[in-house]
Amino acid sequence: MKRLGLDADDSGLAARTLAGVSESKPQRAVGVRDVAALAGVSRQTVSRVLNDHPDVAPETHARVVAAMEELGYRMNNAARALGTHRTRTIGVLASDALQYGPSRSMAAVEAAARAAGYWLTAAFADSGDAVSVTSAIEHLRAQAVDGLVVFAPHARTLAVLDELRIGIPTVILHAAERSAFSLDQRAGARMAVAALVDAGHTSIAHLAGPVDWLEAEARAAGFAEELAARGLPEGTVFAGDWSPRSGHEAAAALIASGVTAVFAANDQMALGLIGGLRAAGVSVPERISVVGFDDVPEAAYAWPPLTTVRQDFEELARRAVAQVIAESGSGSGSSGALMEAAMASDPIAPVLIVRDSVIPPTGR
């Protein structure tokens, strides 16, 4: 009385139904029970096959696999999650997904997650807006993701994360030195400045990203460091906000400052700046040399082709996802062998891409 109709499963070795598939299949999706019946094994054995459990006889394994194919079996994740308390899903909080870096990272994270057999649930937020970030994180937590990859480009995002005290494995990205896995912004900035100094420039300005943005801060720090390391005086810093507009608007002040070279914190500003400079009759690189950061697709084909710094987002994403998965596997925070590989890794070094926007200063 406890069982309903189609429970003809787990009844000894009922390998009889191997021939006909046209049994009475009243509307229900095939499950382990059906596969088990067809293969003449128990549900449990099917489950073992599904999870690559070692202790299954090759012959049995084959029979089960065949049955799954024949029935077109597809696992039900909800059911699995209900039992295991794990969803095999990692959540991504994508802040500023329209920016070049984050969007690259996003795609890379997805690829890495999928390769690892995980699903990706995404939420987008406005990094500067605490409410937006909070709601996105809550949304993700409600989804019961196994781990989180959070893009936290803004200091405020980090603050929000701290308050939330998320109870699941979390990796923070795009937070410069504040993340366990990062692209070495500071080193990249130094390379950019070095290119300028090596070309003979001594009067160099920095067109910075917005205050409170960690990567902007790191790039600005690299700018200052390299100048200091070369024994040059502190450079002037102009405020930008990543947008081409801000680069464009900074042109006038930059011209007035009399510098011969500029390190822009990203390519978009560099491009906007060049636009502004030319609009004001100042030629690039003849009067002012420019270096950008990111190597956006436009950079190579702008006029002049932009010297810039390229980063490896794919590698960053790989490491981040590996970490989240490893941590979620071992119950978030246990010690042991895993911790070894799970620790923060060295920042990933960027590469300087030399093009035509930098030449030696002309004797004005």
Add this chain to the structure above:
Amino acid sequence: MKRLGLDADDSGLAARTLAGVSESKPQRAVGVRDVAALAGVSRQTVSRVLNDHPDVAPETHARVVAAMEELGYRMNNAARALGTHRTRTIGVLASDALQYGPSRSMAAVEAAARAAGYWLTAAFADSGDAVSVTSAIEHLRAQAVDGLVVFAPHARTLAVLDELRIGIPTVILHAAERSAFSLDQRAGARMAVAALVDAGHTSIAHLAGPVDWLEAEARAAGFAEELAARGLPEGTVFAGDWSPRSGHEAAAALIASGVTAVFAANDQMALGLIGGLRAAGVSVPERISVVGFDDVPEAAYAWPPLTTVRQDFEELARRAVAQVIAESGSGSGSSGALMEAAMASDPIAPVLIVRDSVIPPTGR
């Protein structure tokens, strides 16, 4: 014997435990059972409250809500999905997520889905690569999403979709006229060309997007149509691939062709083209006027500021998500009142953004 320890629920009106929360809570997350016990109702009633079922007495409702708050209850989606056969998740296949349009759409789709109480599972693919698209779709289907939003910018993507015969509600985006919801590329292209013609140009070329890309095709069609409508001869079409590089490379041929104006199928190519033109000593817009498409952030601050066409991705996403949800609610494909609103809507009209890259042709 069938029940375990903490099953002190559904036992008449057990509203006694309202005071102490420090019961014996042995490690398990709070569920409806706990809430029910605290509120002195059955699990079913809690479930009704959770699902906004109308037939619940206000007073009961309030008590349940209070209990949920007190216990910090959070719903378990896996369990819900197991019962309902619906995940409240919509899958997004994001092809070419690095392009401006798709990335905007992606964020917009997420916002729309979240607003509707749905989750978003994302997969990225290479639109031109059938294998990549297939695997991404399979991935999404395995996740048992309720519906799909597929970016199908490439004709091949559509072909793959046809073969797959997905069994769930699907909305296709970025496939120009082949999607039920679309941004009116053709009309946008006509606006762009009209701007050129209105300025007095009669010798106009088109820098097209890649062949087989539906939106590129639609834009090219709009180009041809407007020219014909104005009684002008067919314009020359140059092949591009959306990239700034291709725009840059097209410069030489364009100059040789002697046209006085160009309609580029996207801003990136327009920008690359301008770079190439200037590198060749041809000034824009003095010698050649240029119109782009998309209104990327750079467009306004390039040199010269680019005249272009802006599209409303947010509106597109809203409609697409609404459609998917409506369809999935009514068992994918039923007829009835829903079908009315579910039909394809008119293409969304873009807007011409006039800036400085277009001037009347100079008397060379």
Add this chain to the structure above:
DNA sequence: TTGTAGGCGTTATCAG
């Protein structure tokens, strides 16, 4: 190596 017996947390169904 394989099978048996529950339970995971929610919703659906049918009573009252």
Add this chain to the structure above:
DNA sequence: CTGATAACGCCTACAA
């Protein structure tokens, strides 16, 4: 308007 009971499809014990 509210409650009891049986799924939902898989997994983790424990047993054989």
